Amino acid sequence: MEAVWRGKWALVTGASAGIGVALAEELVLGGTNLVLTARRKDRLEALARRLSPTYKIQTEILPADLTDPSAPEKIFAFTHDKGIEIDLLINNAGFGKYGEFPGVEKQRLLEMVQVNCAAVVHLTHLFLQGMMARRRGDILILASTASFQAVPYISTYAATKAFDLLFAEGLAEEMKPYGIRVCALCPGSTESEFHTVAGQAKFIHRAETAQKVARTGLRALAAGKSYVISGLGNYLGAHGERLVPRRFVTRTAARMFKPKAK
8 A cells, every 4th residue: 555644543443354454454564553443352462463563663452342332432532642643544343234134133233333333423523623623634434335225134234334435425525625535435245254244154256355445445545535336346236226226226135135944
Protein backbone atom coordinates (compact mmCIF):
# COMPACT_ATOMS: atom_id res chain seq x y z
CA MET A 1 0.00 0.00 0.00
CA GLU A 2 1.29 3.43 -0.93
CA ALA A 3 2.47 5.49 2.05
CA VAL A 4 -0.66 7.66 2.36
CA TRP A 5 -0.70 7.25 6.13
CA ARG A 6 3.05 6.99 6.80
CA GLY A 7 3.85 7.91 10.40
CA LYS A 8 0.17 8.36 11.23
CA TRP A 9 -2.04 6.24 13.44
CA ALA A 10 -4.81 3.95 12.19
CA LEU A 11 -7.39 2.22 14.36
CA VAL A 12 -8.62 -1.14 13.04
CA THR A 13 -11.57 -2.89 14.66
CA GLY A 14 -12.03 -6.62 14.17
CA ALA A 15 -8.28 -6.85 13.72
CA SER A 16 -7.83 -10.44 14.86
CA ALA A 17 -8.80 -12.23 11.63
CA GLY A 18 -9.66 -12.03 7.95
CA ILE A 19 -9.93 -8.62 6.32
CA GLY A 20 -8.95 -6.92 9.59
CA VAL A 21 -5.56 -8.65 9.61
CA ALA A 22 -5.11 -7.96 5.90
CA LEU A 23 -5.84 -4.25 6.41
CA ALA A 24 -3.23 -4.10 9.17
CA GLU A 25 -0.70 -5.87 6.96
CA GLU A 26 -1.34 -3.48 4.06
CA LEU A 27 -1.03 -0.41 6.26
CA VAL A 28 2.29 -1.35 7.83
CA LEU A 29 3.81 -1.68 4.37
CA GLY A 30 3.30 2.09 4.10
CA GLY A 31 4.68 2.83 7.56
CA THR A 32 1.38 3.33 9.40
CA ASN A 33 1.22 2.92 13.19
CA LEU A 34 -1.64 0.75 14.42
CA VAL A 35 -4.14 0.54 17.24
CA LEU A 36 -5.59 -2.96 16.93
CA THR A 37 -8.78 -3.97 18.68
CA ALA A 38 -10.86 -7.16 18.67
CA ARG A 39 -12.23 -9.66 21.17
CA ARG A 40 -9.30 -12.10 21.10
CA LYS A 41 -6.29 -10.75 22.99
CA ASP A 42 -4.00 -13.62 22.05
CA ARG A 43 -4.48 -13.00 18.34
CA LEU A 44 -3.95 -9.27 18.72
CA GLU A 45 -0.73 -9.88 20.61
CA ALA A 46 0.52 -12.32 17.99
CA LEU A 47 -0.26 -9.87 15.18
CA ALA A 48 1.44 -6.98 16.95
CA ARG A 49 4.54 -9.11 17.66
CA ARG A 50 4.73 -10.04 14.00
CA LEU A 51 4.24 -6.57 12.55
CA SER A 52 6.08 -4.19 14.88
CA PRO A 53 9.68 -5.46 14.63
CA THR A 54 9.44 -6.33 10.93
CA TYR A 55 8.11 -2.98 9.72
CA LYS A 56 9.48 -0.67 12.43
CA ILE A 57 6.08 0.75 13.26
CA GLN A 58 4.33 1.26 16.60
CA THR A 59 1.42 -0.91 17.65
CA GLU A 60 -1.03 -0.75 20.53
CA ILE A 61 -3.61 -3.43 21.24
CA LEU A 62 -6.87 -3.26 23.13
CA PRO A 63 -9.14 -6.30 23.57
CA ALA A 64 -12.74 -5.08 23.27
CA ASP A 65 -16.09 -6.62 22.47
CA LEU A 66 -18.24 -4.31 20.37
CA THR A 67 -21.41 -6.16 21.34
CA ASP A 68 -20.97 -4.13 24.55
CA PRO A 69 -22.45 -0.65 23.90
CA SER A 70 -19.80 0.90 26.17
CA ALA A 71 -16.88 -0.50 24.12
CA PRO A 72 -16.53 2.46 21.71
CA GLU A 73 -16.09 4.89 24.61
CA LYS A 74 -13.44 2.61 26.10
CA ILE A 75 -11.58 2.43 22.79
CA PHE A 76 -11.70 6.20 22.40
CA ALA A 77 -10.50 6.72 25.98
CA PHE A 78 -7.63 4.28 25.37
CA THR A 79 -6.30 6.32 22.44
CA HIS A 80 -6.93 9.63 24.21
CA ASP A 81 -5.06 8.55 27.35
CA LYS A 82 -2.06 7.51 25.25
CA GLY A 83 -2.06 10.79 23.33
CA ILE A 84 -2.70 9.04 20.03
CA GLU A 85 -4.39 11.00 17.25
CA ILE A 86 -6.28 8.64 14.95
CA ASP A 87 -5.99 9.78 11.34
CA LEU A 88 -7.52 6.63 9.87
CA LEU A 89 -10.51 4.90 11.46
CA ILE A 90 -11.37 1.50 10.01
CA ASN A 91 -14.74 0.17 11.12
CA ASN A 92 -14.08 -3.40 10.07
CA ALA A 93 -15.66 -5.46 12.88
CA GLY A 94 -18.86 -7.22 11.96
CA PHE A 95 -20.54 -10.60 11.68
CA GLY A 96 -23.54 -12.35 10.16
CA LYS A 97 -25.79 -15.27 10.96
CA TYR A 98 -27.43 -17.60 8.45
CA GLY A 99 -30.87 -19.14 8.91
CA GLU A 100 -34.59 -18.45 8.94
CA PHE A 101 -35.13 -15.28 10.95
CA PRO A 102 -37.41 -16.77 13.68
CA GLY A 103 -34.95 -19.61 14.21
CA VAL A 104 -31.94 -17.39 14.87
CA GLU A 105 -31.33 -16.50 18.51
CA LYS A 106 -32.83 -13.07 19.19
CA GLN A 107 -29.84 -11.88 21.21
CA ARG A 108 -27.47 -12.77 18.37
CA LEU A 109 -29.51 -10.66 15.95
CA LEU A 110 -29.51 -7.69 18.31
CA GLU A 111 -25.77 -8.04 18.84
CA MET A 112 -25.34 -8.03 15.06
CA VAL A 113 -27.14 -4.70 14.81
CA GLN A 114 -25.04 -3.38 17.71
CA VAL A 115 -21.70 -4.35 16.14
CA ASN A 116 -22.50 -3.74 12.46
CA CYS A 117 -24.42 -0.47 12.92
CA ALA A 118 -24.49 1.11 16.37
CA ALA A 119 -20.78 0.64 17.10
CA VAL A 120 -19.90 2.03 13.67
CA VAL A 121 -21.93 5.17 14.31
CA HIS A 122 -20.58 5.49 17.85
CA LEU A 123 -16.91 5.14 16.95
CA THR A 124 -17.24 7.38 13.93
CA HIS A 125 -18.90 10.12 15.98
CA LEU A 126 -16.20 9.94 18.66
CA PHE A 127 -13.21 10.09 16.34
CA LEU A 128 -14.66 12.55 13.83
CA GLN A 129 -14.53 15.36 16.37
CA GLY A 130 -10.73 15.39 16.36
CA MET A 131 -10.52 14.88 12.60
CA MET A 132 -12.75 17.88 11.98
CA ALA A 133 -10.71 20.04 14.36
CA ARG A 134 -7.49 19.03 12.54
CA ARG A 135 -9.25 19.25 9.15
CA ARG A 136 -7.85 15.92 8.09
CA GLY A 137 -8.69 12.26 8.52
CA ASP A 138 -10.05 9.18 6.79
CA ILE A 139 -12.72 6.62 7.60
CA LEU A 140 -13.18 3.22 5.97
CA ILE A 141 -16.40 1.34 6.73
CA LEU A 142 -16.83 -2.33 5.84
CA ALA A 143 -20.08 -2.84 3.99
CA SER A 144 -20.77 -5.73 1.60
CA THR A 145 -22.17 -6.67 -1.78
CA ALA A 146 -25.19 -7.61 0.37
CA SER A 147 -25.63 -3.85 0.90
CA PHE A 148 -27.30 -3.57 -2.50
CA GLN A 149 -30.23 -5.96 -2.05
CA ALA A 150 -32.35 -7.86 0.41
CA VAL A 151 -30.92 -11.32 1.06
CA PRO A 152 -33.38 -13.81 2.58
CA TYR A 153 -31.95 -16.05 5.30
CA ILE A 154 -29.32 -13.42 6.12
CA SER A 155 -31.92 -10.66 6.17
CA THR A 156 -30.63 -8.85 9.24
CA TYR A 157 -27.03 -8.94 8.07
CA ALA A 158 -27.90 -7.55 4.63
CA ALA A 159 -29.95 -4.79 6.26
CA THR A 160 -27.06 -3.80 8.55
CA LYS A 161 -24.71 -3.62 5.59
CA ALA A 162 -27.15 -1.50 3.61
CA PHE A 163 -27.08 0.85 6.61
CA ASP A 164 -23.27 0.92 6.54
CA LEU A 165 -23.17 1.74 2.83
CA LEU A 166 -25.70 4.57 3.01
CA PHE A 167 -24.14 5.94 6.19
CA ALA A 168 -20.70 6.05 4.56
CA GLU A 169 -21.93 7.61 1.33
CA GLY A 170 -23.86 10.33 3.13
CA LEU A 171 -21.02 11.07 5.52
CA ALA A 172 -18.54 11.25 2.64
CA GLU A 173 -20.41 14.26 1.23
CA GLU A 174 -20.84 15.89 4.64
CA MET A 175 -17.15 15.68 5.44
CA LYS A 176 -15.71 16.91 2.13
CA PRO A 177 -15.54 20.55 3.31
CA TYR A 178 -13.38 19.41 6.23
CA GLY A 179 -10.88 17.50 4.10
CA ILE A 180 -12.05 14.17 5.52
CA ARG A 181 -12.52 11.16 3.24
CA VAL A 182 -15.09 8.44 3.95
CA CYS A 183 -15.46 5.23 1.94
CA ALA A 184 -17.55 2.07 2.17
CA LEU A 185 -15.73 -1.10 1.15
CA CYS A 186 -18.12 -3.70 -0.31
CA PRO A 187 -16.54 -7.14 -0.64
CA GLY A 188 -18.29 -10.27 -1.84
CA SER A 189 -17.18 -13.76 -0.79
CA THR A 190 -13.79 -13.43 0.88
CA GLU A 191 -11.33 -15.98 2.22
CA SER A 192 -11.83 -15.49 5.95
CA GLU A 193 -13.56 -16.97 9.00
CA PHE A 194 -16.66 -14.88 8.37
CA HIS A 195 -18.71 -17.46 6.46
CA THR A 196 -17.90 -20.22 8.93
CA VAL A 197 -18.92 -18.07 11.90
CA ALA A 198 -22.10 -17.04 10.06
CA GLY A 199 -22.92 -20.67 9.28
CA GLN A 200 -22.90 -20.16 5.52
CA ALA A 201 -19.56 -21.60 4.41
CA LYS A 202 -21.31 -23.73 1.77
CA PHE A 203 -22.30 -20.59 -0.13
CA ILE A 204 -18.75 -19.38 -0.79
CA HIS A 205 -18.09 -19.02 -4.52
CA ARG A 206 -15.12 -17.41 -6.27
CA ALA A 207 -13.82 -15.98 -3.01
CA GLU A 208 -11.28 -13.17 -3.19
CA THR A 209 -8.31 -13.05 -0.86
CA ALA A 210 -8.56 -10.79 2.18
CA GLN A 211 -5.37 -9.06 1.01
CA LYS A 212 -6.93 -8.14 -2.33
CA VAL A 213 -10.07 -6.80 -0.65
CA ALA A 214 -8.03 -4.76 1.86
CA ARG A 215 -5.86 -3.25 -0.86
CA THR A 216 -8.93 -2.35 -2.93
CA GLY A 217 -10.56 -0.58 0.00
CA LEU A 218 -7.53 1.44 1.06
CA ARG A 219 -6.77 2.56 -2.48
CA ALA A 220 -10.38 3.64 -3.03
CA LEU A 221 -10.33 5.60 0.22
CA ALA A 222 -7.06 7.31 -0.70
CA ALA A 223 -8.56 8.18 -4.10
CA GLY A 224 -11.53 9.88 -2.47
CA LYS A 225 -14.20 7.38 -3.53
CA SER A 226 -17.32 7.15 -1.36
CA TYR A 227 -17.70 3.42 -1.99
CA VAL A 228 -15.97 0.60 -3.80
CA ILE A 229 -17.04 -2.93 -4.74
CA SER A 230 -14.16 -5.38 -4.69
CA GLY A 231 -14.00 -7.55 -7.81
CA LEU A 232 -15.35 -6.98 -11.30
CA GLY A 233 -17.84 -9.84 -11.05
CA ASN A 234 -19.18 -8.47 -7.78
CA TYR A 235 -19.44 -4.99 -9.32
CA LEU A 236 -21.39 -6.24 -12.31
CA GLY A 237 -23.64 -8.34 -10.11
CA ALA A 238 -24.43 -5.52 -7.69
CA HIS A 239 -25.25 -3.01 -10.39
CA GLY A 240 -26.91 -5.51 -12.72
CA GLU A 241 -29.62 -5.96 -10.10
CA ARG A 242 -30.87 -2.46 -10.88
CA LEU A 243 -32.02 -3.63 -14.30
CA VAL A 244 -34.62 -6.08 -12.97
CA PRO A 245 -37.48 -5.77 -10.44
CA ARG A 246 -36.39 -5.78 -6.80
CA ARG A 247 -38.75 -8.63 -5.95
CA PHE A 248 -37.20 -10.80 -8.66
CA VAL A 249 -33.75 -10.21 -7.16
CA THR A 250 -35.01 -11.11 -3.68
CA ARG A 251 -36.78 -14.24 -4.90
CA THR A 252 -33.65 -15.36 -6.74
CA ALA A 253 -31.55 -14.85 -3.60
CA ALA A 254 -34.12 -16.78 -1.57
CA ARG A 255 -33.82 -19.78 -3.89
CA MET A 256 -30.04 -19.67 -3.60
CA PHE A 257 -29.92 -19.35 0.19
CA LYS A 258 -32.95 -21.36 1.31
CA PRO A 259 -31.95 -24.02 3.83
CA LYS A 260 -32.39 -27.59 2.68
CA ALA A 261 -35.28 -29.44 4.26
CA LYS A 262 -34.14 -31.79 6.99
